[in-house]
Amino acid sequence: MYLENINGPSDIQKLNLDELRILADETRDALIHKISLAGGHNGPNLGMVEVTTALHYVFHSPIDKFVFDVSHQSYPHKILTGRKQAFLDEEHFHDVTGYTNPEESEHDFFTIGHTSTSISLALGLAKGRDLNHGKENIIAIIGDGSLSGGEALEALDYAGEYRNNLIIIVNDNDQSIAENHGGLYKNLKELRESNGNCTNNIFKSFGLEYHYLEDGHDLFKLVDLFNSVKDIDHPVVLHIHTIKGKGLAYAEKNREAWHAGGPFHVEDGSPRFTSGSNDTTVFDSIKTLLDNNEKAIVLNAGTPMGLGFTQDVRQEYVDRGQFIDVGIAEENMVAMSSGIAKNGGTAVFGTYAPFLQRTYDQLSHDLCLNDNPAVMLVLSPGVYGMNSNTHIALCDIQMFAHIPNLIYLAPTTKEEYEQMFKYATTQKDHPVGIRIPASFVSSGIKDETDYSVLKNKVEIQGEKFAIFAVGCMLALAKKVAEKIKEEIGIQITVINPRFLTGLDIELLEKLKKNHTHILTLEDGELVSGYGQNIASYYGDSDIKVKNYGISKAFHTDYDPNELLVQNGMSVENLFQYIQENI
Structure with a gap:
């Protein structure tokens, strides 16, 4: 076994090419071992084993x-570093x-979890080097799916006039998350089918040198290709065809x-646990x-399964012409939606x-400034959404709620959502x-609210204290009200904004007539959130306002319930x- 003796790239470079091939196989085995037990990004990483092994063999990280763009293909890199x-x-x-x-290893330079960023970041490293x-090599690795993002195209445009070492590896597995x-992608297909020799070549149109490798799992050819451009004095694109999910037949088939x-x-690829x-x-x-x-x-931008x-x-x-996946191009998705709404579509x-x-x-500009009635579905916001600092969603209220003309609704139940959606689309x-929300609860009661009249809903009518609870925080507010009534004998007010x-x-x-205190609960960041708007309104009154929300930080890998408790949002607190303030 070679992998057990690999503690960094210098150990890889001691191997001969036959040993390198065995190391790649062992790396794929280690990768499968973990993802089969813990899950993760499967297909992209399986397809990058040989490319990454060859990179660390030729270059000196x-x-x-x-x-690495997105980082979805960085697992083999981690194994080898x-x-x-x-x-x-x-x-x-x-x-x-x-x-x-970067906190894990000197071989990582950025914390990255979004697409289309690697070429821009690499250009920045290159200019810093200059x-x-x-004299070091700067290598950007980007998947074909990420090329549709505006930042990637902007970076390719600038790279076309850059005049120093920059190596751009396009990992082409003919697949984004979905197709x-x-x-x-028509051009990428033409390039694959012509072994990189078709007249139409998007990379050359940017003024970039271009090389194509059909078999991105042939270690010997990869090593030769990388050696041929090592220490190059100008930008070059290496277009490498790989297989997403390589090494697991079912992953290759259903990418x-x-x-x-x-x-x-x-x-057999069957799940170890039932899904949620x-x-x-x-x-x-x-x-x-x-x-x-x-x-x-x-319209969707590369994540149709989310809808x-x-x-x-x-x-x-x-x-039927009623569903468009624009690829990883959210900006285009929004602007197109504005145009569709302007011209009579829903x-x-x-x-x-x-x-x-x-x-x-x-x-802000293309949609809301023009006040066009498109409908935006914001999936999995707040503390119960994705919990990586690369995919954090704790500031959606701050991001959207202050934009003029936009109406931002927060359903607390399935029935509220259905009525809000009906209103929004009519x-x-x-x-x-x-x-x-990450998941819906059902009240069992049909919502017949007229959402053209924007009013808060008083869920429980009481006195002295009122709790405004945004979205999924409503359940917590009701539990607090129940405990107050049971143990103190006072009915407080609970409001669903x-x-x-x-x-x-x-x-x-x-509320000023018979309330002395207002509490606000939200599952997003506290600073500049919904609650602070209420605090500002009551600023010159006798009512005291206490805001609760998530602290301002790039929280990561957290348990949502624990994070809420840490920020004071528990029944007990x-x-x-x-x-204490009754």
Whole structure:
């Protein structure tokens, strides 16, 4: 076994090429060992084993610097740079994150979890090298799916006029998370089919030197290719064709399903554990809309499964012209939605909350400034959404709620969501965003609220203390109210805000009559959040306001319930505060 003796790239470089091939096989075995027991990003990493092994054989990391786009393909890199125990020993599985991380290793230069960034970051490293009169190689690794992102294209454009060492490796496995979309991918297909020799070549159009390798799993050819460009004095693109999921037949066959996932049995790919929530509320609402409104359309940016449009169901709506996956290009998704709404269509667009960060200018300028009635579905925001610092979603309220013309709604139940969605897709006055929780609870009571009238809902009418609880925090507020009533004998008020882009002034004034304290609970960041708007309103009154939210930090790998408790949001802490101030 060679891997047990590999503690860094210098050990790899002592091997001959036959031994290097065995090391690659052992690296893939270590990778499969971990992902089968702990889950993770499967397909992208399995396809990058030979490329990564050859990179570390030819180049001298960390002097030569590797930048991995998204980090979905960085597991083999971690195995070969002193972190193999995190893949071989179950007790050490949590020693490393799923993304590159400079706190883990000198071989990682950025904490990266979003797409289309590596070429820009590598260009920055290259310019820094130039300013310091350095000589190291700078290597950007980017997948074909990430090339559709605007930042990647902007970086390629600048790279075309850069005049020093930069090596761009395009890992082309003919797949994003779902299938690729866009004219760019027609050209990549032409390049693959012509062994890189077709006349139309997007990389050469940027002024970049270009080389193609058909078999991205041939270690000998990879080593030769990398040696041929080592220490090059100008930018070069190495277009390498790999197989997503390489080494697991079922992952190679069903590439979308095996992009990422939980633990599985290696022999057949069956899951080790039953999956969690299988809620179809969002998909059902969209399907009903599309089936009953021929002018309705749904847009997504590379994550169709988040809306429930899995591979087996979306083709019908693609064929009907009612579903568009624009690829990893959220900015285009938002601007297109604005145009569709402007020209009479009913446009719904949605993706995960962390990815909507990329659309801020388009949301504010292209959509909301023009006040076009497109509908935005913000998936998995707040503390119960994704919990990596690369995918953090604790600031969606701050990001969206202050934009003029946008109505941002926060349902607390399945029934509220369904009524909000109906309102949003039938009104023609403003853009509407809906904050989609990680999972829905059902009240069992149909919601018939007229959401064209933006009012808070008083869930429990009481006195002295009132709790405003955003979205999923409503359940906690009701538990606190129940405990106060049982143990102190006072009924406090509990309020479900429902809309976050303004204040219900009438209700706030009414509360002054028989309330002395207001508490606000939100599952996002406290600073500049919903609660502080209420505190500002009551600033010159006698009412005291206590805001609760998540502290300002890049929280990562946290337990959501523990994070809430750490920030004061527990039945016990809230009960104590009220008891002390009653």
